[in-house]
Amino acid sequence: xxxxxxxxxxxxxEGPPADGFxxxxxxxxxxxxxxxxxxxxxxxxxxxxxxxxxxxxxxIPLAVLILRAASLGPTGxxxxxxxxxxxxxxxxxxxxSLTAAIISSLLGLLVAWVLxxxxxxxxxxxxxxxxxxxxxxxxxxxxxxxxxxxxxxxLGQWLVPVGIKGAYSLLxxxxxxxFVSLPFAIRVVQPVIESLxxxxxxxxxxxxxxxxxxFFRVVLxxxxxxxxxxxxxxxxxxxxxxxxxxFISGNMPFKTEIAPxxxxxxxxxxxxxxxxxxxxxxxxxxxxxxxxxxDLQQRLVRNSQ
Amino acid sequence: MxxxxxxxxxxxxxxxxxxxxxxxxxxxxxxxxxxxxxxxxTTLLRIIAGLEWPDSGRIEEDGTxxxxxxxxxxxxxxxFQHYALFRHMSVFENVAxxxxxxxxxxxxxKARVDELLHLVRLDNLGARKPAQLSGxxxxxxxxxxxxxxxxxxLLLDEPFGALDAKVRVELRQWLRRLHDEIGMTTxxxxxxxxxxxxxxxxxxxxxxxxxxxxxxxxxxxxxxxTPFVMDFLGNVNVYHGRVENxxxxxxxxxxxxxDYPHAQARAARVYLRPHELDIARAPSGGPSEANQGxxxxxxxxxxxxxxxxxxxxxxxxxxxxxxxxxxxxxxxRQLGLQxxxxxxxxxxxxxxxxxxxxxxx
Amino acid sequence: MTSKPRHxxxxxxxxGLLLIxxxxxxxxxxxxxxxxxxxxxxxxxxxxxWWEALAHDPDTRHAIxxxxxxxxxxxxxxxxxxxxxxxxxxxxxxxGRSLLVSLFDVPFSVSPVVAGLALVLIFGRQGLLxxxxxxxxxxxxFAWPGLVLATTFVTLPLVVRELIPVMEAxxxxxxxxxxxxxxxxxxxxxxxxxxxxxxxxxxxxxLANARAMGEFGAVYVVSxxxxxxxxxxxxxxxxxxxxxxxxxxxxxxxxxxxxALLTLVAKVFIERQLETESKELEAARAPGADTDPTTGGLxx
Numbered sequence: 001x002x003x004x005x006x007x008x009x010x011x012x013x014e015g016p017p018a019d020g021f022x023x024x025x026x027x028x029x030x031x032x033x034x035x036x037x038x039x040x041x042x043x044x045x046x047x048x049x050x051x052x053x054x055x056x057x058x059x060i061p062l063a064v065l066i067l068r069a070a071s072l073g074p075t076g077x078x079x080x081x082x083x084x085x086x087x088x089x090x091x092x093x094x095x096x097s098l099t100a101a102i103i104s105s106l107l108g109l110l111v112a113w114v115l116x117x118x119x120x121x122x123x124x125x126x127x128x129x130x131x132x133x134x135x136x137x138x139x140x141x142x143x144x145x146x147x148x149x150x151x152x153x154x155l156g157q158w159l160v161p162v163g164i165k166g167a168y169s170l171l172x173x174x175x176x177x178x179f180v181s182l183p184f185a186i187r188v189v190q191p192v193i194e195s196l197x198x199x200x201x202x203x204x205x206x207x208x209x210x211x212x213x214x215f216f217r218v219v220l221x222x223x224x225x226x227x228x229x230x231x232x233x234x235x236x237x238x239x240x241x242x243x244x245x246x247f248i249s250g251n252m253p254f255k256t257e258i259a260p261x262x263x264x265x266x267x268x269x270x271x272x273x274x275x276x277x278x279x280x281x282x283x284x285x286x287x288x289x290x291x292x293x294x295d296l297q298q299r300l301v302r303n304s305q
Numbered sequence: 306m307x308x309x310x311x312x313x314x315x316x317x318x319x320x321x322x323x324x325x326x327x328x329x330x331x332x333x334x335x336x337x338x339x340x341x342x343x344x345x346x347t348t349l350l351r352i353i354a355g356l357e358w359p360d361s362g363r364i365e366e367d368g369t370x371x372x373x374x375x376x377x378x379x380x381x382x383x384x385f386q387h388y389a390l391f392r393h394m395s396v397f398e399n400v401a402x403x404x405x406x407x408x409x410x411x412x413x414x415k416a417r418v419d420e421l422l423h424l425v426r427l428d429n430l431g432a433r434k435p436a437q438l439s440g441x442x443x444x445x446x447x448x449x450x451x452x453x454x455x456x457x458x459l460l461l462d463e464p465f466g467a468l469d470a471k472v473r474v475e476l477r478q479w480l481r482r483l484h485d486e487i488g489m490t491t492x493x494x495x496x497x498x499x500x501x502x503x504x505x506x507x508x509x510x511x512x513x514x515x516x517x518x519x520x521x522x523x524x525x526x527x528x529x530x531t532p533f534v535m536d537f538l539g540n541v542n543v544y545h546g547r548v549e550n551x552x553x554x555x556x557x558x559x560x561x562x563x564d565y566p567h568a569q570a571r572a573a574r575v576y577l578r579p580h581e582l583d584i585a586r587a588p589s590g591g592p593s594e595a596n597q598g599x600x601x602x603x604x605x606x607x608x609x610x611x612x613x614x615x616x617x618x619x620x621x622x623x624x625x626x627x628x629x630x631x632x633x634x635x636x637x638r639q640l641g642l643q644x645x646x647x648x649x650x651x652x653x654x655x656x657x658x659x660x661x662x663x664x665x666x
Numbered sequence: 667m668t669s670k671p672r673h674x675x676x677x678x679x680x681x682g683l684l685l686i687x688x689x690x691x692x693x694x695x696x697x698x699x700x701x702x703x704x705x706x707x708x709x710x711x712x713x714x715x716w717w718e719a720l721a722h723d724p725d726t727r728h729a730i731x732x733x734x735x736x737x738x739x740x741x742x743x744x745x746x747x748x749x750x751x752x753x754x755x756x757x758x759x760x761x762g763r764s765l766l767v768s769l770f771d772v773p774f775s776v777s778p779v780v781a782g783l784a785l786v787l788i789f790g791r792q793g794l795l796x797x798x799x800x801x802x803x804x805x806x807x808f809a810w811p812g813l814v815l816a817t818t819f820v821t822l823p824l825v826v827r828e829l830i831p832v833m834e835a836x837x838x839x840x841x842x843x844x845x846x847x848x849x850x851x852x853x854x855x856x857x858x859x860x861x862x863x864x865x866x867x868x869x870x871x872x873l874a875n876a877r878a879m880g881e882f883g884a885v886y887v888v889s890x891x892x893x894x895x896x897x898x899x900x901x902x903x904x905x906x907x908x909x910x911x912x913x914x915x916x917x918x919x920x921x922x923x924x925x926a927l928l929t930l931v932a933k934v935f936i937e938r939q940l941e942t943e944s945k946e947l948e949a950a951r952a953p954g955a956d957t958d959p960t961t962g963g964l965x966x
Contacts, residue, residue: 039356039376040757040841041851049750050766053743057819058772061784064794068787107692114689118682126690128934132697134873135926135933137880139900140919143907144700147707147916154703155695179696211681233774240777243882243900247907260779264887267783272792279780286775356842376846383846389839392943392950393861402857403847436946443950454847 062283069280072273081277085253086262090281093259096170097238100177101185104234105227107178108185115186116193134183138176142247145176149248168250173258176244181234188230192223225300232293239286259285306366306457306490307332308353313362314514315348322348324514325362330458330492330507335484337505338494341537345514346494347386347462353492354460355379366457382456382489386463388447390435396422396446397431403454421449424483441472448480452487461493465500477504498538502526510534532658535576542577542628546657553657556621558601560655574658579631581654584617586640587647600649603628605642610634619648701923708920711913719917725894726918729902736810736898737878740817744874748825749867753859755826756833757841767830773822781819782887785812808890813898816884821874828870829863832940836862836947865939872936876929880922 069077080086115127133141149156149166159166166172196219204214242260249256251265259282266275310328314321323345330336338346351357353364355376363372371379391399398405400418409417422428425445435443444464451459464480465473481504484491495501501508502522510517510525510533517537518530529535536543546555549570553562555577565571587602603619606627610616615637617630630650632640642648709716720726755767773781788794789806799806806812840862844854860867882900889896893905899918906915 038758038838039845040838041845041854042753043758046750046754046758047760049747050754053747053751053822054766054769057815057822058769061781061788061819062772062776064787065780065784107696110685111689111692114685118686120686122690126693128930129693129697131930131933132701132926135876135880135929136701137882137900137903137919137922137926139880139882139903140704140922140926141700143903143915143919144704144707147912148700148703154699175696179700182692182696236775240775240779240883242777242779242886243880243904247904260777260883263777263779263783267786267887272787275783276787279777279783282777283780286777290775354846356846376842377848377850379846380848381846383843385839385843387839387950389843390950391840391844391858391861392946402844402849406844406847406849406853406857436949450843450847 065276065283066280068272068276072277076273077277077280080274081281083274085257086259086274086278086281088254089257089259089262089278090285092170092173092255092257093239093282094285096173096177096258097235097241100174100181100238101231101235103174103178104181104185104238105231108182108230108234109189109223109227111182112186112189112193116190130183130186132183133180138180138241138243139247141179142176142244145172145179145244146248149175167248168252168256170256172248172250173245173256176248177238177241180241180244181237184233184237185227185230188233189223189226192226196222221300221303225297228293228297228300232290232297235289235293236286239282239289308458308490308492309365309368310349310353311363311365313349313352313359313364315345315352315357315359321514323352323359326511326514326516327362328509328516328519330490332490333488334506335481335491335504336493336507336509337501338492338509338511339496339498339501339537340511340517341496343513344511346511349511350460350462350492350494353458354381354383356383380454380457382451382454382459384444384447384451384459384461384464386466388435388443388467390443390446390450392435394434395431396427396433396435396438399435399446400431400449400453402450407454417453418449421453424452425449439472440468441476444468444476456489459489459491461491463495464493465495465497473500480504510537512537529576529656532574532576535656535658540579542579542582544575544577544625546573546575547571548573548657548659553655555652555655556601556623556625558599560599560652560657562657564657565659571659576656576658577628577652578654579616579629580614581652582628582630583651583653584619584630584632584640584642584648585651586642587649600651601628603648603650605644605646605648607644608637608642610637617642619650622647701927704916704920704923707913708916710916715913716917716920719914720921723914725897726902726906726914728894729897729899729918730921732810732813732897733879733899736813736817737875739814740821740878741871741875743814743818744821744825745867745871747822748829748870749863751826752829752833752863756830757838770823770826773819778816778820778881778883778885779887782816782884785815785819785884785888789815807888808892808896810896812888813885813896816888817878817881820881820884821877824874824877825867825870828866828873832863832866833859835944865936865943869933869936869940872929872932876926879925 069081072080111126111130115123115130146167147153149159149172150168151157151160153167156166164171166175201214201218204218205211209217240260242258242264245258246261246264249258249261251257251261253262259278263275263278263282266272266278308328308330310326310330313323313326315323326345326349328349338349340346348357352359355371355374359372363370365371391402394402397418400421401414404414404417418431419428422431425448427442427445427449430438430442435446438446444467448461448464465476468476477500493504502525505522507519508522508525509519512533518525518534520528520530525534526538529538535541544555546553547570548554548562548565550568551561551563551566553560553565553573553575555575560575562573565573602622604622606618606620608615608617613634614631615634617632617637619628619630621628628650720730751766751770755763786793786807789799789812790796791800791807793807795806804811806815840858841854844858849857880900881898882904885898886901886904889898889901891897891901891905893902897905899922903915903918903922906912906918
């Protein structure tokens with residue numbers, strides 16, 4: 001019968017070193033270690049470049065903007081940012097951006113679905129064309145849209161007589177905002193549709209679900225978080241858009257003037273305080289939208305799991 | 306080059322990867338760090354290579370403290386688990402890399418790379434990209450690349466883990482021969498005991514950040530020092546028994562256990578390896594229902610043959626969990642046991658561990 | 667972006683055809699028609715008129731030159747920033763890391779006009795640094811440095827956003843291997859990291875460049891819109907339009923649109939390379955299938 005050593009004694013051979021001087025050796029002290037704990041080089045320089053750029057370009061400018069607005073005091077701020085014209089501009093901005101983001105999300109879902117799930121001639125070209133709004137300067141888009149939808153334009157000649165005014169109107173604003181935000185809505189949803197498990201859909205069909213039941217109960221919950229993300233990106237882009245809208249909206253105060261356009265016109269009047277106050281409201285609007293949408297998205301992700 | 310690991314600890318957040326580990330690797334040894342994932346073996350290897358730093362403790366090389374020496378200066382040959390070959394470089398450039406960054410003359414680089422590619426039997430593949438190689442070939446490129454800098458020690462992280470079974474065995478034997486040829490101190494990490502036992506001079510079994518046992522392969526296999534090692538090596542029957550008065554009891558069958566001479570009974574765990582059990586048909590007409598001497602009465606449940614070994618699964622008469630007995634298939638055929646037959650089982654070799662308060666079953 | 671559809675059977679079904687028609691109509695009406703009309707309008711008076719509108723107007727010439735200067739500088743700055751920031755975030759763990767990552771995205775959710783305004787508040791004549799800059803006789807707002815700053819801000823996330831996921835997918839092992847083979851920091855970067863991320867970097871650079879060439883809002887605010895001095899091409903498009911010189915405006919717009927098309931072609935090409943590389947990466951991680959006949963024996 002063998003006599004096993006206890007577990008602790010198995011380390012016996014790692015006892016004191018055999019050189020006989022071990023007693024003179026100080027016990028291994030805890031050694032000071034680099035904070036980032038990796039042998040990879042370049043932490044210092046990359047941290048320096050990154051923080052310099054972020055601080056100089058993002059943190060300081062936004063801080064200055066907010067501090068400048070705060071220096072107006074509550075009443076001064078309200079007087080500058082909450083004029084009837086400004087309120088109208090917020091409403092136009094918010095309304096047209098939300099409408100555009102919703103349209104973009106729906107159309108984006110359609111296009112993404114078709115690109116992923118259906119094979120047809122020209123699919124790859126269509127896929128590439130989706131990115132045009134990312135590459136085309138928005139000023140060009142605005143210019144073209146305004147010429148397309150005026151009374152003599154390619155599309156305007158048909159649409160204006162039936163009462164659809166696509167230029168110098170709210171509709172025009174929504175149109176260009178859909179244009180600039182569409183790629184975001186498509187590109188976020190597309191990979192998620194690609195990663196969907198086709199077997200679950202087939203299983204649902206085999207279990208007797210109709211095509212629409214399958215879509216709404218099986219497919220949609222899986223892609224909804226991505227649709228919401230795409231919506232958020234589209235909305236953020238639409239809220240801040242200036243270049244294309246300025247061409248097509250006509251920029252009529254109280255009617256088709258969006259907040260960024262109002263900021264610029266205040267700036268051109270050297271009304272810095274007012275411009276700053278409106279800018280802070282716009283900034284707050286986009287950031288709070290992001291927070292709301294992020295929260296919604298996380299809830300959706302949790303639900304679909 | 307000999308290595309000494311002295312009281313090394315390392316935590317990742319709340320996870321203690323290494324807990325005061327010490328280890329000596331004499332010059333020229335081929336040592337295996339064996340353990341399950343999360344046992345700290347890879348962390349230890351990376352600390353030796355300088356790819357991680359210990360929180361405390363130190364690493365010595367021939368008696369010199371190299372704990373704070375940067376990986377770049379350690380001159381350690383490291384073979385990564387997934388090889389980490391430079392994807393955009395040819396095989397030749399991969400192997401040449403270590404010399405190129407040291408600005409070695411071109412002729413010397415060429416000669417050394419050719420020599421190494423010959424050594425790893427990839428003479429004609431220097432122009433290929435890693436993506437065009439098979440797994441075994443990539444493994445050998447990684448090895449050649451590590452050897453190119455004339456390292457003082459060679460470290461391999463799961464060197465055969467990503468290969469299929471046949472290539473694995475081939476490469477294993479080849480690496481052993483290579484080690485015998487160049488005699489470099491080599492440490493490799495594996496979770497495969499067969500690999501460790503076949504390849505290594507010395508095996509270190511690790512678990513939860515500490516060393517469970519170190520020894521020659523046959524030592525570790527024949528005399529597992531701890532219940533963990535016994536369990537990790539696997540293929541063993543485990544029973545809960547008791548010890549008292551210098552004897553351990555397994556299903557009431559007494560076994561000598563002089564380590565525990567006390568009268569007060571204590572729970573113990575009894576380990577029996579399937580190939581260390583004798584099995585015989587119970588004497589007909591005899592009291593097949595009872596244990597006799599050091600034999601256990603049991604009933605045959607089934608036999609399964611895997612190549613040269615036949616495993617007989619039995620049920621002790623007293624109840625309790627099933628018991629495996631391994632016999633050479635020829636012997637089993639000769640014995641010709643049928644399911645339901647009464648047998649008596651006699652252990653040739655038993656290990657008893659008193660429960661370690663820290664070791665949870 | 668262009669993986670093969672796994673299931674193409676419904677393409678000919680009525681619903682499939684309806685969906686395809688919808689998608690094609692969306693892209694056609696919203697994207698292709700405007701794009702096509704740029705070129706049609708720009709050349710409606712013949713190539714001669716187009717060329718004259720571009721080459722014979724000194725203000726337009728200056729705008730083209732300014733755009734070709736400002737955009738590359740901004741892209742260069744963002745390339746350096748993008749590589750540094752991606753390296754920092756993908757290779758190191760440190761406190762504040764996730765906050766930093768979310769700061770990278772801020773320019774996406776800030777209106778370019780607001781960004782331009784913030785720069786004016788800092789560098790403008792009445793801005794924070796206004797007096798200092800006046801004393802130094804350095805002009806930022808209403809001058810090209812302001813254009814570069816504004817353009818850099820709006821394109822800030824583009825390069826780093828491309829690099830982080832790619833660098834995370836590649837992992838640090840190759841770089842660790844290079845370090846253990848004795849490479850120093852720059853050697854690791856130039857010989858291992860950069861070749862591995864080159865297509866992702868190029869992708870980011872192409873996108874950033876397109877955005878930089880086309881930026882309007884932020885640049886509009888900081889430029890002062892001075893013809894022949896601070897007008898970039900998009901600003902020139904607007905000015906010509908406001909001056910009721912639509913054909914000339916269209917001519918400049920057509921150059922920008924052509925650039926956008928070039929960008930798209932480059933993008934498609936680069937994405938194909940990226941796809942190939944990510945497949946290679948996957949293959950390299952997969953357990954080696956030793957079917958290669960050239961493996962050869964390992965006999966002594």
